[in-house]
Amino acid sequence: xxxxxxxxxxxxxxxxxxxxxxxxxxxxxxxxxxxxxxxxxxxxxxxxxxxxxxxxxxxxxxxxxxxxxxxxxxxxxxxxxxxxxxxxxxxxxxxxxxxxxxxxxxxxxxxxxxxxxxxxxxxxxxxxxxxxxxxxxxxxxxxxxxxxxxxxxxxxxxxxxxxxxxxxxxxxxxxxxxxxxxxxxxxxxxxxxxxxxxxxxxxxxxxxxxxxxxxxxxxxxxxxxxxxxxxxxxxxxxxxxxxxxxxxxxxxxxxxxxxxxxxxxxxxxxxxxxxxxxxxxxxxxxxxxxxxxxxxxxxxxxxxxxxxxxxxx
Numbered sequence: 001x002x003x004x005x006x007x008x009x010x011x012x013x014x015x016x017x018x019x020x021x022x023x024x025x026x027x028x029x030x031x032x033x034x035x036x037x038x039x040x041x042x043x044x045x046x047x048x049x050x051x052x053x054x055x056x057x058x059x060x061x062x063x064x065x066x067x068x069x070x071x072x073x074x075x076x077x078x079x080x081x082x083x084x085x086x087x088x089x090x091x092x093x094x095x096x097x098x099x100x101x102x103x104x105x106x107x108x109x110x111x112x113x114x115x116x117x118x119x120x121x122x123x124x125x126x127x128x129x130x131x132x133x134x135x136x137x138x139x140x141x142x143x144x145x146x147x148x149x150x151x152x153x154x155x156x157x158x159x160x161x162x163x164x165x166x167x168x169x170x171x172x173x174x175x176x177x178x179x180x181x182x183x184x185x186x187x188x189x190x191x192x193x194x195x196x197x198x199x200x201x202x203x204x205x206x207x208x209x210x211x212x213x214x215x216x217x218x219x220x221x222x223x224x225x226x227x228x229x230x231x232x233x234x235x236x237x238x239x240x241x242x243x244x245x246x247x248x249x250x251x252x253x254x255x256x257x258x259x260x261x262x263x264x265x266x267x268x269x270x271x272x273x274x275x276x277x278x279x280x281x282x283x284x285x286x287x288x289x290x291x292x293x294x295x296x297x298x299x300x301x302x303x304x305x306x307x308x309x310x311x312x313x
Contacts, residue, residue, distance in 0.1 A: 007259075007260075008065045008068075008069065008263075009061075009065070010026060010027050010028065010057055010061065010062045010065055010083075011024060011025065011026060011027070011062075011065050011066065011069055012024075012025040012027065012083075012263055012264060012266075012267050013025045013076070013264060014074065014075075014076045015264060015267070015268075015270075015274075016274050017078075017080070018209075018242045018243070019133065019175065019177075019207060019242055020077055020078045020080055020109055021076075021077035021078065022075065022076045022077050022078075023076060023077065023078050023079075023080040023109070024066075024069065024074075024076040024078070024079045024080065024106075025080055025082055025083060025267065026062060026066070026079060026080065026081045026082070026083060026087075026096070027057075027082075027083030027084055027085075027267075028056060028057050028062060028081060028083060028087050028090040028093070028096060029056045029057070029083065029084075029085035029086065029087060029089050029090055030048070030056060030084075030085060031043070031084045031085065032048060032084060032085055033048045033050065033056070033085040033086065033089060034048070034049065034050075034085050034086040034089075034113075035049065035050070035051060035086050035089070035113060035115040035116065035150060035151050035154060036049070036086070036113055036115060036148045036149060036150045036151070036154075037049065037148075037149040037150075038113075038137075038147060038148050038149065038179075039146075039147055039148075039149065039181070039184075039217050039220055040147070040179055040181055040211050040217070040220050042213055042268045042269060043084055043267075043268075049151045050089065050151070051089075051116070051151055051153055051154070052089070053088075053089050053090065053091040053116075053122075054089065054090070054091055055090070055091050055092050056089070056090055057090070058092075059092050059095040059096045059099055062096055062099075063096070063099040063100070063103065066079065066099075066100065066103055066104070067103055070103060070104055076106055077106075077107075078106065078107055078108070078109040078130075078131075079100050079104070079106050079107070079108050079109070080108075080109040080110075080111060081093070081096065081097070081108065081109070081110045081111070081129070082109075082110075082111035082112075083267070084266075084267060086112065086113055086115070086116075087110065087111070087112060088110075088112050088115075088116045088122050088125075088126065089116070093122075093125045093126070094124070094125035094128055097110070097125070097128040097129055098128060101128075107130035107131065108128075108129050108130050109129060109130065109131045109132075109133060110126055110129040110131070110132045110133065111133045112126065112132065112133070112134050112135075113134065113135045113148070114134030114135060114136070114159065114162060114163050114166070115150060115151075115154050115159050115162070116162070117134070117159075117162030117163055117165060117166040118158050118159070118161060118162035118165070119162075123162075123165060123166050123169055123170070126166065126170070127166075127169060127170045127171075127172070129172065130172060131172060131173045131174075131175060132166075132170065132172065132173075132174050132175075133174075133175045133176075133177060133207075134163060134166075134174065134176060134177070135176070135177045135178075135179065136160075136163065136176055136177075136178055136194065136197060136198065136201070137178060137179045137180075137181075137185060138156070138185055138190070138193075138194070139185075139189075139190055139191075139192070139193020139194040139195075139196065139197050140156070140189075140190075140193050141155070141156035141157075143184065143185050143190060143193075144156045144159070146184060147179075147181060147184055147185060160197055160200075160201075163201045164200055164201055167201050167202055167203065173204040173205070174201075174203040174204050174205075175203065175204060175205040175206075175207055176198065176201060176203035176205065176206050176207065177207050177208075177209055177242075178194060178198075178206060178207070178208050178209070178235060178239075179209045179210065179211075180208060180209070180210050180223045180228065180231065181210070181211060181220050181221065181223070182210075182221035182222065182223050183221065184220075186223060186227070186231065191231060191234050191235060194235055195234065195235050195236060198235060198236045199236070203238070204238070205238055205240065206232075206235060206236045206238050206239040206240070207239075207240055207241075207242045208228050208231065208232055208235070208239055208240065208241045208242060208243065209242055209243050210222045210223040210228060210243045212243050213268065213269050213270075213309055222243070223243075225241065225243070228241045228243060229241055258289050258292060258293055261275065261286075261289055261290065261293065262293065262298065262299075262312060265299065265310055265311060265312045266312050269302065269309040269310060269311040270309060270310055271308060271309050271310070272286060272287060272290065272308070272310070275290075275310070290310055293310075297313065298312065298313060299311065299312060299313065300313050
C-alpha cells in the first residue's frame, strides 16, 4: 500500500530543538541545496552546491501552509526557517519572514550557515528574523575547508567578514553555533582561533554542539560531554553546551500518523524520546508505530554512543 501524500510539502514538525524548544520547520529550498558540504551533515555530503539565489518555492505556497497549520491549534515556540538546505539561497526570504509576522505572533527564527552574509541584500533580508542562528565551526581556512567543504567561491575571510558585518547591522539576538568534531577542531590551536573570531563577531550566545546524531561520515566522532563543558569557557564566556536533549514531555497527546513520523525522520534522525517530545505522545505509542515502520522496511536504526536513532531508508 502506498504512503499517503504528505500533508505539508514545505513544513515539518514541530520538532524538538535543543535551542528553540518546539520548532515548526520551514523548508524553503530543495533537498540538499546548499553552499557547503559539511562532514557532519545528517543529510549526506552530496549537496547541490550553489551560490545562486532563486525563488525556489513561492512564498505564497509556504505561507498558505503555515496558515493552514495555524488553524489546527498546534503550538510551537518558534517557526524556524531552516530545512534540508541553506535557506538564505531563497531570493524572497524577506517575504517569507514578513508573511510569518503577519500571520502569527510566534517568532520567526532563521538557522543559517552564514556563508552568504557578505551580500548586503542577504543581510538585509535576514535582519527581519526575530532571532538568527548562524554557524562557525572553524577558526582558520584549512579547518574550514576540511569540515565545511564550502563552495569554491567562498573564501574563509569573506565568510567571517560577513558574520562580523551582520552583527554590526542586525539589532536582534544572534545565537552562534559551534559544531565540534573530535580530532578535527578541538585541538588547542583550533580553540584559540575560534575564540579570537567569536570575540570579533560578538554574538549574544555561543552554543556548542557535536555529533550526537548519525552523520554522513561514520568517522566523525562526537566530543564527550565533559570535554565540551571543559572547552566551553575556553571558547567564550557566553558559551553553553547544547548537545543534549531534555527529557520528553508526554502530558499531552496529539493525533498523528506513520506518515507524520516519516516526514519528521526525512529531515533528521531522531531517537524515540525526541519523537515523543515533537509529537507529544506516549513513548509506548511512538514505539508501536516505529516498529511497524521497521517491519515495512521504511525505517532503520543507527546506534551512536549507546543511543538508538531512527532513520528513513
